[in-house]
Amino acid sequence: MAEERMPAEKLSFEDFEPGRSFALGPKLVLTEEIIEFASEFDPQPMHLDEAAGRASILGGLAASGWHTSAMLMRMMADSYVLNALCEGAPGIDLMEWRKPVLAGDTLQGHSTVLEARPMRSRPGIGIVKFRHAVENQRRELVCLSENSVMIRMRPTPEDANMSSEPSA
């Protein structure tokens, strides 16, 4: 059981059982962060300027959706990714920017394991599919996402004896 792990041990594939949930955030979104990200990656006026944001359908200085996605990644990192044997992700299955993320908003949410299965192409690694839901301080859903992460399995005693086994 996960509760019996040594505190220093990282989470492995086996720890990500379907239904398990991890808290994300809180993350306060600062004006200068919105502008900095937009200047580098998405320099549209509504992401750079308060007045332009108010004049747009977003209704205020709004984070680029790609910035919201990157903030989601950071919240995942701080919640469980950095504490797990993660080997990266093959992509994003779903990313919905449901409402604008405005300067001064506070984001929080959770990642829930949808499914977990061993990878056929990479022995010793499993793939875990998550659903991520992020809300603002008014409990409005601002971002809904799903993606899959490759996570190493816990080493077993047999692994030491089978180290010469060819990989598939």
Next chain:
Amino acid sequence: MAEERMPAEKLSFEDFEPGRSFALGPKLVLTEEIIEFASEFDPQPMHLDEAAGRASILGGLAASGWHTSAMLMRMMADSYVLNALCEGAPGIDLMEWRKPVLAGDTLQGHSTVLEARPMRSRPGIGIVKFRHAVENQRRELVCLSENSVMIRMRPTPEDANMSSEPSA
């Protein structure tokens, strides 16, 4: 026809005909950019450190997939988004990180219009679905993505007469 527009006129919904393609990049990916993005949004070792990257299944200091996605957005901005009457995007329909993006790689590709249709909920705005393909300098596909963008329609002479029409 698009070719008859005045040069100063921005692209509108009508200009994004299915099949039309826009060049993306080139974009040289620098070591310090990879580390800077990862430090803020995805501080996993393979995105922060050359040796850790080589030891990972990515094979070298590799950009976070979320960084690759953000670089795709910037290439879209420089290619056509900033030159069009864009009103933002509701999300990402597909994002596949097919191969690692390593320090020193040069990215380029194209966005192709898959479909374009008027939005029922927002008169005067259409939604354009793109497929984005990004390759490295070896012509390997590193990122395949699809997303939809809201783009304003070209104002018509009737708009001036119908400005009191209630919006649906």
